[in-house]
Amino acid sequence: MPSNGPTWDAKNLTRHHRKRVAEDPGCFEDLLGIVGVAMTESQYDLRSMAAVDKSWAEYEGESWEVKTQQYAEARAYFVDDELVVAVTDGFRNVFVTCFHEHFGRSHVAHSRGASVGQLRLLFRQHLTQEEQGRQIRKVRRLRGFNEK
């Protein structure tokens, strides 16, 4: 990974920031402790970088894209203790997206005071099931999975 970490393409940052704010209002705001206003692009940018810097897990894989019905190119995934997932290109130069994983449920339903250990175990099981269901393929677990 470059010493200065991955960066966002400006257009992609805007697009994904808007997507996060529109599709899951309050989610990132809750993570950032923001009340009453929507998260800014800058805050989203910083939070995605933090997810990489403080990640406990790193893995690579090709994810299945429902819209295109094909697998994306290999990407790198970074997961932090709040299960914010930052996805970069395979070279870890550019952010592809950043989201908060709550396993298909609402952010409120997911946020129930689970310990860091519980969230880590939950995420690892989730990745295993994703792999078994071919939602992601060619997975390389690099950190955080009891790899030898």
Next chain:
Amino acid sequence: MVPARRTLGDGVQVEVWYLAQHFLLSWIDWSGLLDRYVGYFGQDEEVFPRTWATLDANCRSLAGQLRHDRQLGSLIRDDWYIPVAVNRLAGEPEPSVQSVYHEMVTNHRRLTLLGALQSLNGDESKYASVDMPDGRVWLDASETAQQLNTDLLKGWVVLSIHFRDSVLWHLRHYQRATLLASWLAPETGKDGANESALMTVLRKEQPVIPTIEQFSNQVSVEPRDRDLLRRVLERIQTAVADFSYANFVEDITSADFFPGDASAVGSNAINLIPGNRDDDCRTILLAVSRGDKRAIGFPAVMRQVREHLIRCSDKTRAVIILCDHWSPPMLDEHLADLRAHYSRGVRFLFLMAGTPGRILAPVGVDLNLSP
């Protein structure tokens, strides 16, 4: 809270009950896979390292102790139940293919675990108590898992076909990855009473291939057209039986051939491919192919079928396609169109010439199933 250094690293703690649940689910995943591997590949259990048998026995013993921990059962029940309750309060997000897949797999694992815990010892009555009527393990957790299962099945039927197909695609991969063959799956009660939603939806997606006679009953047409369909099917089978498929194809594709009541196709009130493309649209289309390379090869004929279905989308209801060879990829490029027409009510019957070349038999094509 306890540390779990080996599993989670230094300085990370996890709830004891969650660790116990994680252990139990991981054990049943692993142990179940070993059993299915042995059964599926016809192997002996000794194919595995001896330490595995010891490990499994130790895990089984620990599981046997944990299942009598009522408090653990309650904590696990709360873990399974609360997200659903909160979801209802907070308003569920739109389900995604991924989330439905994960819910089905997760609840399948839970039910499998509960079934395994229940069967650890043969006689449960000695464990019966006020808290565990009839000796059932973790009654509340079991009821929660069963309710989730019921909810999953109820929600499944209202999903669109396309959505279900997408989920099934992932479920089939999970089924394959875990060797969850239907005959090796965890035992269920009578009539599949305890069957997980995952196994239910996979089981219901088994192909159904109608006979030639049943096909005519499936097509939604007027009685007069149904009689016509039956006559055409009977005539082409008879013509092929009398003259062979090769001769049948040669005759009806010749310039001398005109469909009629006494002809090899039984009627002039149908559309025929190869044939006159300017014909009026009819309820029944008969498409005849031979080989795969020429103008009457299967690929060329199928393209004409698709063109016809676009032109006659309001009229054609039954499509009979004859061929003399088959492999599953033959339909790949046509499947999307065929399934779209199928969803509109068009019914397809693929008949292949057998051995000797005087027999026609249905080919296994079920457009109602996901790929």
